[in-house]
Amino acid sequence: MLTSVKNDKVKALKKLHTKKERERTGTFFIEGFHLIEEAVHSNWNIKEIILQDGVELPSWANDYPILAVSENVFQHLTQTKTPQGIAAVVQMNNDTAVAGDYVLLLDRIQDPGNLGTIIRTADAAGFSAVILGEGTVDMYNDKVIRSTQGSIFHIPVFQDNLTSRIHDLKTSGFKIWASALTNSKDFHTVKTTQKVALIVGNEGSGIHQNVLDLADEVVKIPIYGKAESLNVSIAAGILMYHIKG
Incomplete structure (x- = not known):
C-alpha cells in the first residue's frame, strides 16, 4: 500500500x-x-x-x-x-469514425460543465458522435467527465478540424445545421433530413464565421421572455431532440 x-x-x-x-x-x-x-x-x-x-x-x-x-x-x-x-x-479511445446519421459539432466550447452536459444530452438524444473543434475545452478534463455522468464512454467524442470534417460529412450526404441568433430561421420551420450534422458555438461569440459559412441551414431558438440567449447546452439539447424527432 x-x-x-x-x-x-x-x-x-x-x-x-x-x-x-x-x-x-x-x-x-x-x-x-x-x-x-x-x-x-x-x-x-x-x-x-x-x-x-x-x-x-x-x-x-x-x-x-x-x-x-x-x-x-x-x-x-x-x-x-x-x-x-x-x-x-x-x-484514451482514439476512434474518429462516425457511424450514424446524427452528428454534433462543437466550435470552441469553453466551459467544462457545458461540454459535459452537451455530451450527456447527445448520448440521451441518440446522436452518433460529438466532434470537438479546436479551442474547445479538453474532453478528458475532470469536470467534463463528471458532467457527462458516464456518457463519454457511450458515444464517440473526439477532436478534429471542423472545416475538413464538415466537407467530409457533406460528401457523405449530411445536411449541416448551425445555431446562430442572426440571419437565421426559427428551427421549427426547417424540415429535418435523414442525415443531419448540427454545429453549436462558443458561449460568448457563437460559431466562427468560417465555420458558419459552411452551413446549409442556420437556425435559431425563439426567445419568448427577456433573456438575451439560452445556455449553449440547453440550446444544443433542444435542437438535437428536434432533429431526432
Whole structure:
C-alpha cells in the first residue's frame, strides 16, 4: 500500500490532472464507482484501479490491476468534494469514425460543465458522435467527465478540424445545421433530413464565421421572455431532440 504523497507513482497519478500529461501518456483519471463501472461496461481499457484503504472492491473490478493507497494519498489525488475512495486510470479511445446519421459539432466550447452536459444530452438524444473543434475545452478534463455522468464512454467524442470534417460529412450526404441568433430561421420551420450534422458555438461569440459559412441551414431558438440567449447546452439539447424527432 502506498502511504506517501511523495511516492513517484503517486506523483505520476497526480499529473494526470493536467492536459499535458494526459496527452503524453494517452491516459486519463476518473473517480467514483459509477464512472468506472460505465467505462468497464463500455469496454474501455482500464489500466489500473486505485483503491483507498478500507473501501470494498466491487466484483466487476477484480479483472484489473489494483493499487492500494492510504486515505491521505487518495485525498491528495482526488478532485471531488466527497470522494468515494475508488479511481481508475483509463486509456484514451482514439476512434474518429462516425457511424450514424446524427452528428454534433462543437466550435470552441469553453466551459467544462457545458461540454459535459452537451455530451450527456447527445448520448440521451441518440446522436452518433460529438466532434470537438479546436479551442474547445479538453474532453478528458475532470469536470467534463463528471458532467457527462458516464456518457463519454457511450458515444464517440473526439477532436478534429471542423472545416475538413464538415466537407467530409457533406460528401457523405449530411445536411449541416448551425445555431446562430442572426440571419437565421426559427428551427421549427426547417424540415429535418435523414442525415443531419448540427454545429453549436462558443458561449460568448457563437460559431466562427468560417465555420458558419459552411452551413446549409442556420437556425435559431425563439426567445419568448427577456433573456438575451439560452445556455449553449440547453440550446444544443433542444435542437438535437428536434432533429431526432
